[in-house]
Amino acid sequence: MDGSPEARALKRLxxxxxxxxxxxxxxxxxxASAQGVDEFGAYGGLEDRKVQESGxxxxxxxxxxxxxxxVDDEFDNGAxxxxxxxxxxxxxxxxxxxxxxxxxxxxxxxxAPGLGWGFTKSSGDALLQDxxxxxxxxxxxxxxxxxxxxxxxxxxxxxxxxxxxxxxAKLGLGGALWWVSxxxxxxxxxxxxxxxxxxxxxxxALGGMLLLDFFDPSAAVEADNSIGVNNSYLFGxxxxxxxxxxxxxxxxxxxxxxxxxxxxxxx
Amino acid sequence: xxxxPALRLFFGAALAALLLFGARSAEAQGLTISIAPTxxxxxxxxxxxxxPLAINYQDCLRDNKLRFAVxxxxxxxxxxxxxxxxxxxxxxxxxxxxxxDCWRVYQQTPDRTIFDVEISPREVIAGIDNPDTHVTGSxxxxxxxxxxxxxxxxxxxFYFMLMEPDRVVAGPAIWDKGExxxxxxPPPSGISSGVGENRVxxxxxxxxxxxxxxxxxxxxxxxxxxxxxxxxxxxxxFTPLQALDSGLGxxxxxxxxxxxxxxxxFAGSSGSGxxxxxxEDGGxxxxxxxVPDAPEDNPNCPSSVLTVPNPPAAYRxxxxxxxANEGEASSLVNDRPYAVxxxxxxxxxxxxxxxxxxCGTPRPVTDFFEAYxxxxxxxxxxxxxxxxxxxxxxxxxxxxxxxxxxxxxxxxR
Numbered sequence: 001m002d003g004s005p006e007a008r009a010l011k012r013l014x015x016x017x018x019x020x021x022x023x024x025x026x027x028x029x030x031x032a033s034a035q036g037v038d039e040f041g042a043y044g045g046l047e048d049r050k051v052q053e054s055g056x057x058x059x060x061x062x063x064x065x066x067x068x069x070x071v072d073d074e075f076d077n078g079a080x081x082x083x084x085x086x087x088x089x090x091x092x093x094x095x096x097x098x099x100x101x102x103x104x105x106x107x108x109x110x111x112a113p114g115l116g117w118g119f120t121k122s123s124g125d126a127l128l129q130d131x132x133x134x135x136x137x138x139x140x141x142x143x144x145x146x147x148x149x150x151x152x153x154x155x156x157x158x159x160x161x162x163x164x165x166x167x168x169a170k171l172g173l174g175g176a177l178w179w180v181s182x183x184x185x186x187x188x189x190x191x192x193x194x195x196x197x198x199x200x201x202x203x204x205a206l207g208g209m210l211l212l213d214f215f216d217p218s219a220a221v222e223a224d225n226s227i228g229v230n231n232s233y234l235f236g237x238x239x240x241x242x243x244x245x246x247x248x249x250x251x252x253x254x255x256x257x258x259x260x261x262x263x264x265x266x267x
Numbered sequence: 268x269x270x271x272p273a274l275r276l277f278f279g280a281a282l283a284a285l286l287l288f289g290a291r292s293a294e295a296q297g298l299t300i301s302i303a304p305t306x307x308x309x310x311x312x313x314x315x316x317x318x319p320l321a322i323n324y325q326d327c328l329r330d331n332k333l334r335f336a337v338x339x340x341x342x343x344x345x346x347x348x349x350x351x352x353x354x355x356x357x358x359x360x361x362x363x364x365x366x367x368d369c370w371r372v373y374q375q376t377p378d379r380t381i382f383d384v385e386i387s388p389r390e391v392i393a394g395i396d397n398p399d400t401h402v403t404g405s406x407x408x409x410x411x412x413x414x415x416x417x418x419x420x421x422x423x424x425f426y427f428m429l430m431e432p433d434r435v436v437a438g439p440a441i442w443d444k445g446e447x448x449x450x451x452x453p454p455p456s457g458i459s460s461g462v463g464e465n466r467v468x469x470x471x472x473x474x475x476x477x478x479x480x481x482x483x484x485x486x487x488x489x490x491x492x493x494x495x496x497x498x499x500x501x502x503x504x505f506t507p508l509q510a511l512d513s514g515l516g517x518x519x520x521x522x523x524x525x526x527x528x529x530x531x532x533f534a535g536s537s538g539s540g541x542x543x544x545x546x547e548d549g550g551x552x553x554x555x556x557x558v559p560d561a562p563e564d565n566p567n568c569p570s571s572v573l574t575v576p577n578p579p580a581a582y583r584x585x586x587x588x589x590x591a592n593e594g595e596a597s598s599l600v601n602d603r604p605y606a607v608x609x610x611x612x613x614x615x616x617x618x619x620x621x622x623x624x625x626c627g628t629p630r631p632v633t634d635f636f637e638a639y640x641x642x643x644x645x646x647x648x649x650x651x652x653x654x655x656x657x658x659x660x661x662x663x664x665x666x667x668x669x670x671x672x673x674x675x676x677x678x679x680r
Contacts, residue, residue: 079642136461139634195636252646
């Protein structure tokens with residue numbers, strides 16, 4: 001019977017019917033499973049951000065925070081040249097950081113080397129040499145802190161629970177370029193030593209990030225689909241840097257102990 | 268004499284005249300005139316950001332001529348004329364006639380095909396207010412004081428034409444990049460001074476004009492610890508201010524301050540060599556212009572220099588930018604009292620009259636770096652001046668190892 005025409009027809013039918021049914025089912029179900037993003041946001045399941053997330057390899061931070069360098073901590077003799085020159089008011093730093101998220105640790109988060117750069121400037125009227133008060137000549141200390149740190153972001157909480165928080169920690173080496181102005185030019189001592197230099201040391205930070213995707217998941221998916229932004233965060237951190245040259249004594253202590261706030265994007 | 272030779276002579280003469288006329292017409296029809304795109308000046312050009320070809324107050328005083336390279340296709344019998352108009356088409360006869368908006372600034376019969384034409388800025392400025400009554404060659408230093416042009420440069424077009432009495436024979440060749448502004452910017456108001464080391468900090472409340480490119484400070488005694496007699500004889504860089512100094516020295520006739528002649532004007536009084544040829548120009552017409560008012564003396568720091576218009580360049584002691592409202596009069600001597608005044612500079616390099624005079628005495632200060640070093644700090648000396656302590660070596664080692672690891676990891680992929 002296997003070679004009979006009936007058998008061949010039956011065999012052919014056994015292929016055609018399921019294929020047709022599959023095709024029909026597919027065409028009926030297609031409208032239901034269409035996915036995309038339109039002016040009303042993501043649809044077709046894309047609004048669930050875990051369904052279709054683009055690859056993630058980098059975190060970018062823009063940060064601002066109080067930055068009063070610990071220059072005066074360098075002196076055991078009670079001298080406070082920084083405070084004498086610039087007062088005890090707050091100074092602020094603007095900075096950026098880029099992390100290369102090389103490694104995802106299961107059930108924990110990402111581990112990344114991060115490079116950071118910042119800028120801050122303190123200025124004030126220089127003291128009169130005879131000690132009778134201040135002049136009208138500006139003196140300033142400009143600091144450009146930079147660092148290379150390891151960053152561990154524990155995003156498992158935000159990914160697996162409803163709590164949109166990502167705690168993180170950073171630890172690494174820090175450095176800073178700094179220069180002092182006497183108004184128009186770089187300051188110099190009477191012996192000709194120029195008022196600029198490099199400081200180095202270590203630093204760490206502990207902080208938490210608030211996942212903004214939580215507040216508008218649809219917009220988050222749209223951002224991922226259109227510009228590749230996986231997650232966006234507001235963050236706050238405690239930041240400590242000791243740039244005293246590991247005790248070498250030739251490095252101005254322009255590190256600080258402070259807080260930072262900022263916006264972070266994972267892309 | 269028979270009739271035939273006479274007729275022959277007549278017809279011959281008539282034919283020769285006809286041929287000659289025909290040739291002249293043909294030459295006139297074929298004449299062309301052109302001007303080189305690059306225009307020069309008779310004195311060194313200003314900085315590019317101060318519109319070096321625009322006519323400013325100092326150009327007018329010093330008669331800093333615009334120089335055009337003109338090329339004709341043949342030596343003409345007609346006159347080369349240059350007409351100027353702000354917006355009128357000066358090749359149109361109506362605009363050149365009485366009541367028109369063009370005025371003639373140059374007229375000469377060329378005897379070569381390639382030559383330079385120098386246009387006096389005074390001729391240009393003199394015709395701006397009265398284009399239809401301006402007589403070519405009547406422009407003088409007095410016209411510079413009219414203050415025409417304001418709020419930046421105003422445009423002009425120059426028409427180069429070969430002319431016969433009633434018509435344009437060739438041209439026009441047009442240079443439409445002419446600009447002028449001989450109105451000097453007013454000084455800033457609300458001047459105050461502060462103490463600095465080897466400097467006086469000057470602040471001002473507001474600029475009185477939006478047309479400005481910066482500010483110039485003047486100090487008496489002059490900066491650098493030099494005496495007033497030091498002058499700037501060796502100063503070879505031309506600046507608008509030097510033009511102002513020397514030109515006004517003659518024009519203002521301020522030699523009463525101690526100078527020896529009208530030609531040298533105030534520059535002569537200081538022994539400066541900046542007077543130069545412009546001093547001669549000014550001196551020749553000294554006293555004819557209404558020199559802007561000088562500030563009143565400040566009894567706390569009397570100055571015989573800043574109380575007359577336009578002190579010489581030797582008394583310049585600093586500059587400030589366009590949007591600044593403070594600056595430093597520098598290179599001064601500590602514990603020495605100074606009289607200081609400010610002049611505004613506009614977008615075409617006009618240097619305005621001096622502000623009120625303020626007093627200031629530089630004093631030694633301790634900047635942050637000095638304070639840091641005096642407290643016992645060892646850092647400083649340059650960005651590459653890291654110490655040689657073991658910690659530095661360790662840091663370099665760690666960083667180097669990190670970089671190597673990253674490179675290897677990348678290659679392994």
